[in-house]
Amino acid sequence: ASMSLEIEEKKFASGGFRDAFLTTCDDSSSTLKGKWVVNKYLEESIKTVQDTLKLSVEAHTQK
Numbered sequence: 511a512s513m514s515l516e517i518e519e520k521k522f523a524s525g526g527f528r529d530a531f532l533t534t535c536d537d538s539s540s541t542l543k544g545k546w547v548v549n550k551y552l553e554e555s556i557k558t559v560q561d562t563l564k565l566s567v568e569a570h571t572q573k
């Protein structure tokens with residue numbers, strides 16, 4: 511299933527590995543309706559995760 515999200519262009523927070531963006535789901539048929547946070551890995555962090563930590567980004571996200 512798909513849903514419609516509106517992701518703000520300006521990040522509201524930044525950490526060691528990721529930037530955080532506010533996101534809104536206005537899909538009234540979705541149980542996920544409301545405000546959420548979407549995290550995007552920084553390019554340099556992807557290299558660190560893969561080369562130094564020897565993990566995939568997916569595995570690092572699930573830690």
